[in-house]
Amino acid sequence: MINLVEICDLKVEATTDSGRRVEIIKGVSLSIAEGEIVALIGESGSGKTTIALTLMGHARPGCRISGGSVSVAGKDLVALTEKQRAKVRGTEVAYVPQSAAAAFNPATTIMDQVIEVTRIHGLMSPDEARTRAVELFRALSLPEPETIGSRYPHQVSGGQLQRLAAAMALIGDPKLVIFDEPTTALDVTTQIEVLRAFKAVMKKGGIAGVYVSHDLAVVAQIADRIVVLKGGETQETGTTEEILNAAKHPYTRELLAAFEPKPRGTVSPEAARGSLLKIEDLVAGYGRRQADGLPLVRAVEHVSLKVEKGRNLGIIGESGCGKSTLARAIAGILPAAVGKIVFDGKELGRSARDRSRDQLREMQIVFQYADTALNPAKSIEDILDRPLVFYHGMDRKARSVRIDELLDMVRLPRNLRHRRPAELSGGQKQRVNFARALAAEPKLILCDEITSALDTVVAAAVIDLLKELQRELGLSYIFISHDLSVVEAICDEIVVMYGGRKVEEIMPAKLKAPQHPYSQLLFSSVPKLDPAWLDGLAQDPELVRAYCRR
Amino acid sequence: MNNPVLSLVLSRLLIAVVTLLIVSFAVFFATTLLPGDTATILLGQAATPEAVAGLRAAMHLDEPALLRFLRWIVGLLHGDLGTSYANEMPVADLIAGRFINTLKLAGVTALFSVPIALTLGITAAMLRGSLYDRIVTVLTIGVISVPEFMVATSAVLIFAVYLKWLPALSFANEIHTVSEMLRVYAMPVITLTFVVSAQMIRMTRAAVIETLNTPYVEMALLKGASRSRIVFRHALPNALGPIVNAVALSLSYLLGGVIIVETIFNYPGIAKLMVDAVATRDLPLIQSCAMIFCVGYLFLITAADIIAILSNPRLR
Numbered sequence: 001m002i003n004l005v006e007i008c009d010l011k012v013e014a015t016t017d018s019g020r021r022v023e024i025i026k027g028v029s030l031s032i033a034e035g036e037i038v039a040l041i042g043e044s045g046s047g048k049t050t051i052a053l054t055l056m057g058h059a060r061p062g063c064r065i066s067g068g069s070v071s072v073a074g075k076d077l078v079a080l081t082e083k084q085r086a087k088v089r090g091t092e093v094a095y096v097p098q099s100a101a102a103a104f105n106p107a108t109t110i111m112d113q114v115i116e117v118t119r120i121h122g123l124m125s126p127d128e129a130r131t132r133a134v135e136l137f138r139a140l141s142l143p144e145p146e147t148i149g150s151r152y153p154h155q156v157s158g159g160q161l162q163r164l165a166a167a168m169a170l171i172g173d174p175k176l177v178i179f180d181e182p183t184t185a186l187d188v189t190t191q192i193e194v195l196r197a198f199k200a201v202m203k204k205g206g207i208a209g210v211y212v213s214h215d216l217a218v219v220a221q222i223a224d225r226i227v228v229l230k231g232g233e234t235q236e237t238g239t240t241e242e243i244l245n246a247a248k249h250p251y252t253r254e255l256l257a258a259f260e261p262k263p264r265g266t267v268s269p270e271a272a273r274g275s276l277l278k279i280e281d282l283v284a285g286y287g288r289r290q291a292d293g294l295p296l297v298r299a300v301e302h303v304s305l306k307v308e309k310g311r312n313l314g315i316i317g318e319s320g321c322g323k324s325t326l327a328r329a330i331a332g333i334l335p336a337a338v339g340k341i342v343f344d345g346k347e348l349g350r351s352a353r354d355r356s357r358d359q360l361r362e363m364q365i366v367f368q369y370a371d372t373a374l375n376p377a378k379s380i381e382d383i384l385d386r387p388l389v390f391y392h393g394m395d396r397k398a399r400s401v402r403i404d405e406l407l408d409m410v411r412l413p414r415n416l417r418h419r420r421p422a423e424l425s426g427g428q429k430q431r432v433n434f435a436r437a438l439a440a441e442p443k444l445i446l447c448d449e450i451t452s453a454l455d456t457v458v459a460a461a462v463i464d465l466l467k468e469l470q471r472e473l474g475l476s477y478i479f480i481s482h483d484l485s486v487v488e489a490i491c492d493e494i495v496v497m498y499g500g501r502k503v504e505e506i507m508p509a510k511l512k513a514p515q516h517p518y519s520q521l522l523f524s525s526v527p528k529l530d531p532a533w534l535d536g537l538a539q540d541p542e543l544v545r546a547y548c549r550r
Numbered sequence: 551m552n553n554p555v556l557s558l559v560l561s562r563l564l565i566a567v568v569t570l571l572i573v574s575f576a577v578f579f580a581t582t583l584l585p586g587d588t589a590t591i592l593l594g595q596a597a598t599p600e601a602v603a604g605l606r607a608a609m610h611l612d613e614p615a616l617l618r619f620l621r622w623i624v625g626l627l628h629g630d631l632g633t634s635y636a637n638e639m640p641v642a643d644l645i646a647g648r649f650i651n652t653l654k655l656a657g658v659t660a661l662f663s664v665p666i667a668l669t670l671g672i673t674a675a676m677l678r679g680s681l682y683d684r685i686v687t688v689l690t691i692g693v694i695s696v697p698e699f700m701v702a703t704s705a706v707l708i709f710a711v712y713l714k715w716l717p718a719l720s721f722a723n724e725i726h727t728v729s730e731m732l733r734v735y736a737m738p739v740i741t742l743t744f745v746v747s748a749q750m751i752r753m754t755r756a757a758v759i760e761t762l763n764t765p766y767v768e769m770a771l772l773k774g775a776s777r778s779r780i781v782f783r784h785a786l787p788n789a790l791g792p793i794v795n796a797v798a799l800s801l802s803y804l805l806g807g808v809i810i811v812e813t814i815f816n817y818p819g820i821a822k823l824m825v826d827a828v829a830t831r832d833l834p835l836i837q838s839c840a841m842i843f844c845v846g847y848l849f850l851i852t853a854a855d856i857i858a859i860l861s862n863p864r865l866r
Contacts (some may be wrong), residue, residue, distance in 0.1 A: 056772055089774035102765040107787040107863055117773045150865040168773075 005032035011067035025232045037209040039223035040344040041472035043455035047232040048212045052178045056093050090117035094169035098181040104153035105212035111149030117172040136167040142198040159190035165305035177213045187318035188525040221534040228252045258456040275308040282339030284329035299325035301500040311478040314491030322500040323480045327446045331365045361391040364437035368449040372428035374421040380419040406435040428456035446478045557805025566852045577840040580618045586619040613748035632834030640645050641838045652819035659742040693748040702741045702814040719816040746800040753796030757789035791858035798854035805846035
């Protein structure tokens with residue numbers, strides 16, 4: 001049998017800013033049969049998207065296919081001219097982008113963009129195309145399939161846009177659809193619906209697919225075969241069952257291990273020495289103040305919580321639930337409108353301006369994106385120097401010694417101190433970001449989604465580091481995340497937020513049996529490594545309607 | 551659906567009116583700061599103090615400045631621009647003919663420069679990094695750096711003095727045939743096109759390149775769209791706001807700032823009228839000219855703003 005796709009010894013070169021040529025795909029071969037879904041999995045920079053795009057004969061600006069062949073349905077896309085490639089795109093191979101929100105042109109209606117493929121290639125009349133699009137909308141279980149097309153992209157939700165992007169890909173009846181991390185930007189509760197819709201449509205049409213992802217659990221639900229990539233090379237190829245149950249390559253095992261639940265051991269009783277932070281009835285938000293003294297848009301509504309010394313609190317919830325605003329209000333960056341913040345026995349000012357330097361020192365915040373939190377013009381040394389001068393007034397020599405200590409603490413080589421953030425990897429930058437918070441010698445560190453921009457394996461290492469530092473330094477963390485497994489791994493108590501309110505407070509040991517219906521929905525939506533998970537998952541449709549803005 | 555756009559547009563218009571009021575205030579008081587007393591200048595050094603006082607009273611020059619300002623504003627609102635001090639003619643009559651000349655020059659220049667600039671800007675963006683793009687970029691930077699009197703004088707030297715193809719001076723009133731019109735307008739239009747196009751080319755190129763780097767343009771490419779479809783259907787509509795703004799800024803320059811070009815070519819436009827008025831300390835004429843420049847500028851900028859609002863579906 002001839003395969004639909006044959007990639008043979010593919011090489012892709014990238015030209016760096018300094019004009020050097022680097023091989024980013026180093027001879028990858030793979031094949032896809034008709035109707036088969038193959039997942040490309042690996043960390044960022046492993047070349048998975050680059051390989052997927054070559055299936056359309058496309059290389060991003062600065063990149064060039066430098067060798068090998070990519071044959072789809074008998075045509076070698078590497079050898080075709082740009083015009084001939086354009087004919088293949090949308091008709092034989094179609095693309096579902098990572099962020100549909102960015103991939104839809106904001107200036108035209110959704111329907112125009114969905115049927116654009118048929119218009120470009122003259123596949124059918126616009127009326128036929130519209131009818132077909134509405135059928136696809138229905139098959140992808142989009143709401144109001146008749147009229148959703150007349151809206152503009154900003155008028156529908158992220159989960160809906162992602163499915164509309166799939167409709168856009170399927171309208172030209174392609175033989176192969178490339179999914180480029182299509183659910184990464186979605187909340188877990190939304191992800192389920194989107195995955196189900198993709199799976200149903202692909203199975204029904206017998207369409208072959210390439211599913212690019214860094215999330216093994218998601219891939220396990222949809223792929224027949226998995227290709228594990230690292231550094232532009234294939235590490236391991238096998239059926240989904242084989243990879244999940246009998247991975248041979250150490251890198252694959254590392255990926256799998258990052259999924260193992262690592263519940264935090266029981267906290268020794270002496271660690272709990274009374275309350276460190278107590279928040280009562282906190283309200284915070286944005287916009288003009290109303291007559292009642294409350295802001296126009298309230299992102300956090302009447303939240304109370306408590307952190308004990310040496311223990312960690314996790315805050316979990318979907319995007320927009322107010323968890324980051326809560327962190328900003330606690331840190332005083334966004335002064336709360338109402339509420340009491342008691343830290344270490346003393347009530348704190350609502351605004352950071354009203355707090356003493358020592359109070360500021362004892363509570364530090366670490367932001368999600370180390371890229372934007374670190375000044376790109378300063379060396380690591382200067383970045384870590386700043387809190388040492390500001391909070392401790394150390395002299396030059398003491399600071400230099402302390403910076404070495406800090407770098408040791410976050411397991412970074414000492415000679416990194418002369419580099420700038422741009423020269424570091426994502427995981428290293430996040431460590432520097434964390435070291436800066438440690439430099440203040442705080443009692444409490446607010447971690448706002450600090451692992452979400454990192455790859456699974458790197459994130460797991462950062463979490464281990466955090467745990468170790470806690471043991472050594474007796475810190476407490478407030479750990480904000482949308483990722484349940486991360487919070488579970490490090491926290492003693494978990495607060496679930498929804499719509500600005502705290503809906504439940506739960507101990508990790510009892511995660512299997514949450515009380516509040518939203519927590520039940522949220523926890524049951526986290527993908528599991530079991531390929532049968534999605535098909536076997538039964539969620540109460542009432543709940544889904546009540547809590548999901550799908 | 552109508553409301554947010556309507557209120558945005560209305561607020562832009564309101565801002566324009568308020569700006570105009572502030573500008574008129576500034577124009578009026580700036581001109582009254584000009585040294586010298588108009589009555590004395592008009593009557594000459596030998597005039598008796600009584601005659602000067604009488605003229606001052608007749609021209610309301612003895613009233614407080616604020617009162618004169620209000621009188622002037624009310625007059626403006628009634629379409630009465632006042633009477634020229636220098637030759638006793640209504641300012642409106644003096645300006646009318648000149649303003650039409652200026653509009654003609656601006657119109658002809660816009661007719662040439664806007665399509666040329668947009669074409670060059672868009673094609674340079676499409677072929678970014680190519681030799682063509684680099685040539686266009688270098689030339690536009692070159693043109694921006696050369697002052698307009700340099701361009702104008704060079705044009706006169708080349709076309710009028712050496713080649714003797716065109717007249718060195720423009721007399722817009724002596725046009726009878728199309729070829730005469732071309733000859734008269736050629737040099738001022740070439741000069742002004744040079745001056746205003748450069749900025750438009752650069753802004754258009756930058757705006758289009760920015761939208762060409764977006765994921766939705768890559769998506770269009772992966773749908774198999776041709777290069778022109780990508781640019782015209784996906785990139786341009788989203789780059790419209792900045793482009794329209796650049797065009798408006800450049801064109802507003804034509805309405806008021808062409809003093810140098812009009813003077814060099816002796817073109818009877820409104821800018822030249824204003825320069826002459828300053829020389830004779832003809833306050834009503836100066837004020838009216840300044841107001842016309844400001845109104846033209848505000849009109850173009852507000853129009854660009856409104857087009858940008860209407861082209862954004864998020865606001866529609």
